[in-house]
Amino acid sequence: MAEFNRDKVEMFLGVVRKYMQMRGVGSQKDLATLTEIGISTISRFLNQKTTDLNAQLIANITACLSIPLHEMIDFVDENFADKFKPEWRQALEDR
Secondary structure, eight states: OOSBOGGGHHHHHHHHHHHHHHTTOOSHHHHHHHHTOOHHHHHHHHTTOOSSOOHHHHHHHHHHTTOOHHHHTTTBOTTTHHHHHHHHHHHHHHO
């Protein structure tokens, strides 16, 4: 079962870039610092150099940038949405 709609990755990355601008996160390095994820991991993800879409990574980025779920709901597979929401909330609470 796919967790994310791979044909919507570009849309999701556009949302991430939009919220990076809105939240004053000016670079991939700043996003890596904010999310406490390695710079190379963030860079590979944002430049679509990874083959896997890691749910925890996506939840962490989404939570740290305070991206509302309605902005990315098309990206999350409908069968995975109920599982993803708690991961997103947990990532938000961990902040």
